[in-house]
Amino acid sequence: MAPRVLISDKLSDAAVQIFKDRGVEVDFRPDLGKDKDKLAEVIGDYDGLAIRSATKVTPKILEKASRLKVIGRAGIGVDNVDIPAATARGVIVMNTPFGNSITTAEHAIAMMFALARQIPQADASTQAGKWEKNRFMGVELTAKTLGIIGCGNIGSIVAERGIGLKMKVIAFDPFLSPERALALGVEKVELDELLARADVITLHTPLTEKTKNVLSAENIARAKPGVRIINCARGGLVDEVALRAALDSGHVAGAAFDVFSVEPAETNVLFGHPNVVCTPHLGAATTEAQENVALQVAEQMSDYLLAGAISNAVNFPSITAEEAPRLKPFIALAEKLGSFAGQLTDTDIKTVRITYEGAVAEQKVKALTSAAIAGLLRPVLADVNVVSAPSVAKERGIVIEETTRDAVGDYDSLVTLSVVADDFERHVAGTVFADGQPRIVDIKGIKVDAGFAPNMLYVTNEDKPGFIGRFASLLGDAGVNIATFALGRDHPGGDAIALVEVDGPVPADVLGKVSALPHVRQVKQLRF
Numbered sequence: 001m002a003p004r005v006l007i008s009d010k011l012s013d014a015a016v017q018i019f020k021d022r023g024v025e026v027d028f029r030p031d032l033g034k035d036k037d038k039l040a041e042v043i044g045d046y047d048g049l050a051i052r053s054a055t056k057v058t059p060k061i062l063e064k065a066s067r068l069k070v071i072g073r074a075g076i077g078v079d080n081v082d083i084p085a086a087t088a089r090g091v092i093v094m095n096t097p098f099g100n101s102i103t104t105a106e107h108a109i110a111m112m113f114a115l116a117r118q119i120p121q122a123d124a125s126t127q128a129g130k131w132e133k134n135r136f137m138g139v140e141l142t143a144k145t146l147g148i149i150g151c152g153n154i155g156s157i158v159a160e161r162g163i164g165l166k167m168k169v170i171a172f173d174p175f176l177s178p179e180r181a182l183a184l185g186v187e188k189v190e191l192d193e194l195l196a197r198a199d200v201i202t203l204h205t206p207l208t209e210k211t212k213n214v215l216s217a218e219n220i221a222r223a224k225p226g227v228r229i230i231n232c233a234r235g236g237l238v239d240e241v242a243l244r245a246a247l248d249s250g251h252v253a254g255a256a257f258d259v260f261s262v263e264p265a266e267t268n269v270l271f272g273h274p275n276v277v278c279t280p281h282l283g284a285a286t287t288e289a290q291e292n293v294a295l296q297v298a299e300q301m302s303d304y305l306l307a308g309a310i311s312n313a314v315n316f317p318s319i320t321a322e323e324a325p326r327l328k329p330f331i332a333l334a335e336k337l338g339s340f341a342g343q344l345t346d347t348d349i350k351t352v353r354i355t356y357e358g359a360v361a362e363q364k365v366k367a368l369t370s371a372a373i374a375g376l377l378r379p380v381l382a383d384v385n386v387v388s389a390p391s392v393a394k395e396r397g398i399v400i401e402e403t404t405r406d407a408v409g410d411y412d413s414l415v416t417l418s419v420v421a422d423d424f425e426r427h428v429a430g431t432v433f434a435d436g437q438p439r440i441v442d443i444k445g446i447k448v449d450a451g452f453a454p455n456m457l458y459v460t461n462e463d464k465p466g467f468i469g470r471f472a473s474l475l476g477d478a479g480v481n482i483a484t485f486a487l488g489r490d491h492p493g494g495d496a497i498a499l500v501e502v503d504g505p506v507p508a509d510v511l512g513k514v515s516a517l518p519h520v521r522q523v524k525q526l527r528f
């Protein structure tokens, strides 16, 4: 069955076409983004949801999204998606981090000119027939200092444009490396210095706990008198009430805002001030950017739904379409090793150690670890999946340790999973053979060679003569057919294990009889 995608915001038609061309069923319902009740009614029918910023993906919507596998944001900010809730439900959230950066940077530059030369006000006055030539005295930007708060993708483009305009560009961004600053031709400064020096401040950070109100009343007061402030990033970065007061007092000479603390902004404290220029979140609104992000999001979502490739996910490591088929058997191996350990563990797990040796260590091991954790937790939490598993494990206080190293043993690739609880540590290792099938090759240090099957028995016993015959007759008498039988022991007469594939579930009374056989220590029915 073809996957189904709902587009619930105004995306370029290009997205619809891409989905259709790729064989994904698509419904284009841009009305639904603003109607959360209707969206909740229909979301259960879709595998994918493509959005811009109008659709709010809340926990309530996600509760109804029983089939949903991926949310694609045609744009950068994913603050309209509840990421923890999506992750907890195993839904991949992807964005398109570059498609609208140039356009948004250009909007910030346009806003800077609009402020410097009061273009919107002069336009309104001129078209009203006033010809107020003396009213609109502007400022030149050449040689002025442009202060960029947040010098990532968009901030860097703004910096380049600013330098092109012969401005002195300074930037505050704790994550901007000195090398990158040098390459951009930007002076990296602390916030206080930026406030003191900048003639124009432009914001380009996401809205986070740290950046909320980065331009607070105090910081606005510290800014250079006559500063102009531009926000084309996110509402909430600037204290709008404090800014209005600073505009009224003349401390701030002008402000240009594309984004607001409440959107859609039908009213705002900044509205109506003569030195304020506003646009309705138009930063990304060019034909080029909208085409870019629509194409990209549709490609990314189709790649995931059809081929398991993951790019630009904010809650899962990327996997390319080329990597996906190579990774797939190892994802199956990791999940099954996790499941094996999970089915044998009834107590609280404290730590999970996963070691990747040999060729597999070169793969996306984060994805494999997520798969192993999903397999481990699934016996107790049925709806955990590869996306949600790491956050579920974290919530439960499970420490995950991941190691990669060169091959040291007999296998090209070996994955070893150790589970540590208060009173034991258990480990199991596996590999993928040339036929692409995952195999268990080591349990508790005992070498075995067994595939995974829907119904299996795991038996531990003392290595004494007679066990295999009695065990096989007991299953035969109970009408349980043995498909494969793998044995291992640490040394003659020591600890032995059997992994037995059977053709169907084994009744509880038969399991009881197996565990009562001489020399048997434990028997466990396993499902894969």
Ligand SMILES: NC(=O)C1=CN([C@@H]2O[C@H](COP(=O)(O)OP(=O)(O)OC[C@H]3O[C@@H](n4cnc5c(N)ncnc54)[C@H](O)[C@@H]3O)[C@@H](O)[C@H]2O)C=CC1
Pocket: 075, 076, 077, 078, 097, 100, 101, 104, 149, 150, 151, 152, 153, 154, 155, 172, 173, 174, 175, 176, 204, 205, 206, 207, 210, 211, 232, 233, 234, 258, 259, 281, 282, 283, 284, 285
């Ligand atoms: N108005 C609009 O239509 C659009 C707005 N945006 C918004 O622009 C913002 C920036 O986007 P990108 O440049 O693509 O993101 P990015 O992730 O490439 O850059 C963000 C930068 O902010 C920096 N940063 C993070 N915390 C900081 C802090 N506490 N202080 C200073 N810097 C900090 C990061 O180190 C990073 O360099 C996002 O919030 C995005 O949603 C993006 C596209 C369109």
Ligand SMILES: O=C(O)CCC(=O)C(=O)O
Pocket: 052, 053, 074, 075, 076, 077, 078, 100, 281, 283, 284, 285
């Ligand atoms: O989709 C839009 O128009 C908003 C773009 C935006 O804010 C973003 O990409 O973060």
